[in-house]
Amino acid sequence: MTKEEVLKKYFGYDSFRPLQAEIIETIIAQKDCMVLMPTGGGKSICFQVPAMVMPGITLVISPLIALMQDQVQALKSNGIPAAFLNSTLSTIEQRTIEEDCKNGSLKLLYISPEKLFSNNYLGFIKTLNVNQIAIDESHCVSTWGHDFRPEYIQLKALKDTFPNVPMVALTATADRVTRKDILNQLGIPEALIFISSFDRPNLNLRVLPGRNRLKVIHEFIAKRTNQSGIIYCLSRKNTEDVAEGLRKLGIRAMHYHAGLDAQTRAEVQDAYIKDEIQVIVATIAFGMGIDKSNVRFVIHYSLPSNVESFYQEIGRAGRDGMKSDTLLFYSFGDIITRKEMIQKSELPDEMKEVQLAKLERMKQYAESEICRRRVLMSYFNEETNNDCGNCDVCQNPPQRFDATIFAQKALSAIARAEQKAAMGMLIDILRGSQNRSIYEKGFQNLKTFGVGKELKYEEWAEYITQMLNSGIVDIAYDEHHYLKLNPVSWQVLKNERKVELVRFEPYDVKKARLDEDVPRERTKKDVIKDALFEKLRILRKKIAEEQNIPPFVVFSDATLSDMAQKRPINRFQMMAVSGVGEQKFRMYGDEFINEILRFSGENPTIARAKQEKGMTFLETFEMYKNGLTLEEMAAKRSLNPVTIVSHLVKLFEDGQEVDLWQYIMKYEYNQIIAEAIKMNIQKGDAIKPLFEALEGIYDYGKLRIALAIWAKQNV
Template sequence: MTKEQVLKKYFGYDKFRPLQADIIDTILAKQDCMVLMPTGGGKSICFQVPALVMEGITLVISPLIALMQDQVQSLKANGVPAAFMNSTLSMVELRTIEEQCKSGELKLLYISPEKLFSNNYLGFIKTLNVNQIAIDESHCVSNWGHDFRPEYIQLKVLKEAFPSVPMVALTATADKVTRKDILTQLGIPDAQIFISSFDRPNLSLAVLPGRNRLKIIHEFIAKRPYQSGIIYCLSRKNTEEVAEGLRKLGLRAMHYHAGVDAQTRSEVQVAFIKDEIQVIVATIAFGMGIDKSNVRFVIHYSLPSNVESYYQEIGRAGRDGMKSDTLLFYSFGDIITRKEMIQKSELPDEMKEVQFAKLDRMKQYAESEICRRRILLSYFNEEAQNDCGNCDVCHNPPKKFDATIFAQKALSAVARAEEKVAMGLLIDILRGAQNRAIYERGYQNLKTFGVGKELKYEEWADYITQLLNSGVIDIAYDERHALKLNSVSWQVLKGERKVDLVRFEAYDVKRARLDEEAPKEKSKKEVIKDALFEKLRILRKKIADEQNVPPFVIFSDATLSDMAQKRPINRFQMMAVSGVGEQKFRQYGDEFINEILSFTGQNPGIGRAKQEKGMTFLETFEMYKAGMSLEEMAAKRSLNPVTIVSHLVKLYQDGQDIDLKQYIATYEYNQIIAEAMKLNIQKGDAIKPLFEALEGVYDYAKLRIALALWEK
């Protein structure tokens, strides 16, 4: 089979995404390559399709047990013979898989590096007809990568063992230094590098101040019933507290971190994947090992340590391409905590410097006053041509004002307190707080005591953070985070320099949702689609529970959405739905068609015309397969031959096996297309001008056939 046939038969897609076809061609040409694609960008297709085109077996090195189990389960659901080898299997199960590998039954074998190098298992692998080696999550091989795993270092021996077998390294995030190191470590320094766009336009981006987080999170999730999401926290304690808080508010939430016993972690993860838990609150220990495509939101309770980690984590939302939301909470305390963690780590000084620099880039993103997507893309050396229109900065451009007086009050208070106060105590001085810390130090006697009463605590916190971020004031981390004056501070105090700050805004639910306006009333068509989607979602869950598999293994949300839009009622219509391959149709097609027919039956008038149209197309298709001519079909159905041609053209465009060339001579096709090119006829254009330009020599049936062949 060709790569296009494999894509349609097993995965249900009519065309490749950008770069996928080029990558597959490189692998089929036995050349090494590296693939950088964002999470959800379609990396797996790049090695799974060649695995099915070529003779032999593809070896996939995968870092986490859960990840390989999910991927193998999804492949099997698509009719692809695949298996995994890891520590969860019994000896009997391992021997069975080994026999399947030897006999050529399997096309893909997923294996962890630990298993590969245990008990000289590489010796067994060498006996197989390996056609390709895929290194998934390849950033794990690099010391510079954000998820370095020592056992990955040994993978170079695979290239030594299979020098003529193409190796493909895949990752969602790797900067230039990491990319170079990955290729060196794997022994493929000259591999061709394919870098897909890092843009994920389906993800909304928002950053909010780190105040009232639990309240905001609850409001955020309440707007998204039935939608799955992940909340990332910095500490284990945070995950437990946030999950408990959400449960008290009536949400199905559980926590997950490395301190939880393995069995409980596994149970929580399985429940989340099967849509039995709506929200999982986790440390970064969670996420890399799941292949759940219908995560609709990712929230960061605190600031990630670097842009790569952040990008990979938000990438776990909307893997199916559907609209999804991300929300990041940020406070200056996060920066302090992160810096302390780096400083106390056992990393060499050179690595600490790199980590500090990466943290600074993350800080710049969180504090951005320009389109956030521009900053993300620039980090990965990609330029955005326009603002994205799908981030909080684009929806709510920052409003600046002259804050010089506020800055002078704060700086003067720092000076009079002899540069010995941290932010919290400084705000207490400015607001004239009556508390023990103030009186113990005598700060109630300062001239600046109470000069900032007009601002709330959170307003001062916001403005002082901005002063820190813009370099108007410094912080001494080694002196209990005391605030310090610098040369810019003195220029401001002396009135030699003006300070502009972004005006403080209290949290607004609409801002978090990136909706300035009230939600627009849905059209009747959208209401129908949403209602049918919900019916199909419930059916999917029922089937998934019966088969004990995650719902997204049956069909993704994107496939259900397309199904609800198209409302297919027969095989060829269902096969035109994105994500429905032959195996999926055989297994589930009839059940979903029956659900759609039931829905239209319960809603009189909805889809009746579509249903009737589908049936008339099906009738024509059956006659075509029976070998009837155009004239015979037209006579049998009492229809004009042009109408029959329109049916066949539509069937052809939907991917059915229709030989349109038999109805048109080569010279006729060439003449029609030459004229169409002169007129710049595009898909969907009216064809009357073409009919007139050709002076009626060819009827509309011939024109439609020629244009359909030309489009393909």
């Protein structure tokens, strides 16, 4: 089979995404390569399609048990013979898989690096007809990467063992230094590098101050009923506290971290993958092994340590290409905590410097006042001159003002308190609060006592936080969180430096930024589509529970959305839905068609036109298969032959076996297409100008036939 035939038959897609076809051709040509694609960008297709095209077996090095299990399960559901080898298998199960490898009945074998190099298992791999080697999550190879795994260093032995077998390294995140290190570590320094755009336009990017986090999260999730999400926390205790807080608010949430025993982690992860819980609150121990396509939001409760980690983690939302949200909470305290973790780590000084520099870039992203997507893409050396329009900075440009006087008041109060006031106490001094703590310390006698009465507590908290984030003032976490002056502070106090801050917004205004823009009035068609999507989602969940598999393995959200849009009621219509391949149709097609028909009965006005159109196409197709001519079909159906042609063209475009060449001569085709190319006629364009340019020699039916054949040949 060709790569296009494999794509349609097993994966249900009509065309490749950008770069996929070129990468696949490179692998089939026996050349090494590196693939950088964002999470959800279609990296797996790049080695799974060649695996089915080439003779032999593909070896996939995968870092986590859960990841390889999910991917193998998804491949099997598509009708692709695949298996994994890891510690969860019994000896008998392992022997069975090894026999399947030897006799050629498997096309992909997933294995961890630990398994590969234990007990000289590489010796067994040498006996197989390996056609390619795929290194998934290859950033683990690099000592400069953000997720270093020592076991991955040994993978160079694979290239030494199979020097003529193409190796493909795949990752979602790697800057220039890391890319070079990965290729050297794998022994393929001259490999071709394919870099897909790092842009994920379906992800909305937002950053909020790190206050009222649980309240904001609750309101955020409440607007996303039945949508799966991940909340990343810095510490294990954070995960437990946040998950418990959400459960008390009625949200199905569980926590996940490395301190849980293996069985509990597996149970939580399984429940999340199967949509039994809505939200998982986790440390970075969770995520790399998750192949869940319907995650609709990712929240960072704390600042990640670097842009690579952040990008990898937000990439777990919207893997199916559908609209998804990301939210990052940011505070100066997060920066201090992260710096302390790096300084106290056992990393060599050289790597500590690298990690601190990466943390600084993450800080710049969080504090950015330009399009956040541009900041991310620039980090990965991809330039763009256009703002995305889908981040908080683009949607709500910050209003800045000259806040020098406010800053001087705060800095003067810090100085007069002898730099022994934390933020709360400083605000009380500025606002002239009459409380016991003020009087115990004698702060009511300071000249700056009450000089900031014009601002509310929340306003001062916002502005002082911005001053911290801008380096105008420091905080001593080892001295009761006292605020400290620095050289910049003195420049401001001496009027040598101006201070610009973003104007304070009340919480209810800031909260509105979490909501989508004021929604347009939804049409009846939109309402029907969403209602049908929910019906299909419930059916998917039922089937998944019966088969004990994750719902997204049945069909992705993107496929259900396309199904709800097209409302297929027969085989050829269902096969035109994106993500429905032959195996998926055999397994689930009839059930989903029946659900759509039931829904149509409940909504007859909307459904009737779609259903009647599908039935008339099906009737034409049955006559065609019975060998009737155009004229005979038109006569039996009392339709114009051109209408019958339009049915056949649609069937042909939907992938049905219709031979359009029997209705057009080669010279007619050549003349029509030559004129179409000259006029730059594209598929879907109105063809009246083409009809007129050819002076009516050919009817609209002939024109449609020629254009359909040409479009199929030039996919």
